[in-house]
Amino acid sequence: xxxxxQSPQSLIILEGKNCTLQCNYTVSPFSNLRWYKQDTGRGPVxxxxxxxxxxxxxxxxxxxxxxxxxxxxxxxxxxxxxxxSASYICVVSSYNNNDMRFGAGTRLTVxx
Amino acid sequence: xxxxxQTPKFQVLKTGQSMTxxxxxxxxxxxxxxxxxxxxxxxxxxxxxxxxGITDQGEVPNGYNVSxxxxxxxxxxxxxxxxxxxxxxFCASRxxxxxxxxxxxxxxxxxxxx
Numbered sequence: 001x002x003x004x005x006q007s008p009q010s011l012i013i014l015e016g017k018n019c020t021l022q023c024n025y026t027v028s029p030f031s032n033l034r035w036y037k038q039d040t041g042r043g044p045v046x047x048x049x050x051x052x053x054x055x056x057x058x059x060x061x062x063x064x065x066x067x068x069x070x071x072x073x074x075x076x077x078x079x080x081x082x083x084x085s086a087s088y089i090c091v092v093s094s095y096n097n098n099d100m101r102f103g104a105g106t107r108l109t110v111x112x
Numbered sequence: 113x114x115x116x117x118q119t120p121k122f123q124v125l126k127t128g129q130s131m132t133x134x135x136x137x138x139x140x141x142x143x144x145x146x147x148x149x150x151x152x153x154x155x156x157x158x159x160x161x162x163x164x165g166i167t168d169q170g171e172v173p174n175g176y177n178v179s180x181x182x183x184x185x186x187x188x189x190x191x192x193x194x195x196x197x198x199x200x201x202f203c204a205s206r207x208x209x210x211x212x213x214x215x216x217x218x219x220x221x222x223x224x225x226x
Contacts, residue, residue: 004154032212043116043202043217044155051212089154093212100215102147102154 003027004092004103012109017080021106023073023090034091035064035075038105044089047075080110113138116218118203124224125193133188133221135203141216142208144186145170146178148199149220155202161186162208193225 004025013019025033032051036044048057048064050073056065061078077084087105094101119134137144145160157170161180175197177189186205190197200222206215 034212034215041220043204043219045217046214049212049214100157102156104152104154 003101004090006088006090006103006106008106009104010107010109012111013080015080015082015110015112019077019080019108021075021077021088021090021108023075023092023103025071025073025090025092025101025103027092027094027101029095030068030071031093031095033064033066033073033093034100035062035073036089036091038087038089040086047088077108082110082112084108085110115139116203116205116216118201118218118221120221121219122222122224124226125190126226127194129193130189130191131193133190133201133203133223135186135188135218136184137186137203137205137216138184139205139207139216140183141205142183144180144203144205146176146186146188147202147204148172149202150199158188158201190223193223195225197223198225199223 007022034049035047038044050057050066063076066073087107089105090103092101116137142163146158147155149155156172158176159178161167167178200220202220203218204215207213
């Protein structure tokens with residue numbers, strides 16, 4: 001069973017709208033949580049990294065939140081652009097930082 | 113900096129053939145790793161290295177070998193390709209530190225095993 005579950009699996013929104021992607025995890029003990037953006041045919045690119053003590057982190061129009069008690073994270077995208085069309089991947093690491101568990105990703109399509 | 117580079121971009125193999133996927137980074141990162149990405153699944157760790165001369169197995173190591181003779185290079189070898197190894201392979205690198213550091217991925221190698 002995957003220890004990192006993402007929802008929805010796919011999402012279509014109109015340009016300019018906001019959206020929120022969800023990540024639930026069971027990885028323990030928790031060390032940090034990362035969000036990546038992966039364009040089609042490219043490697044993942046880091047958006048945010050949060051440790052146990054952080055509950056929010058922003059990177060431009062991307063804002064990630066973390067609730068370590070409920071083991072949930074979200075990625076909020078504000079004022080979406082066509083270039084936001086990509087897969088967004090949640091990655092959770094345990095205290096052995098070499099053990100990174102990847103979610104299957106949410107495929108976001110932004111339409112004009 | 114070129115970052116993390118991978119070659120080739122695409123490869124078609126026949127069952128039983130061998131090949132090496134190349135990975136190089138110019139950021140002097142201690143940690144390098146190989147992942148495979150299959151449809152509907154998250155990236156899975158194949159092998160990783162925390163420095164030259166040190167390698168270890170990840171989640172799905174069977175059928176793959178690695179070596180790390182230099183800090184810059186981390187090749188992945190398929191000794192006898194099987195159709196189950198059809199996938200997209202990503203190499204990644206990062207600094208080894210006490211706090212979480214950004215991990216940089218290469219552009220990927222698409223492998224088809226017939």
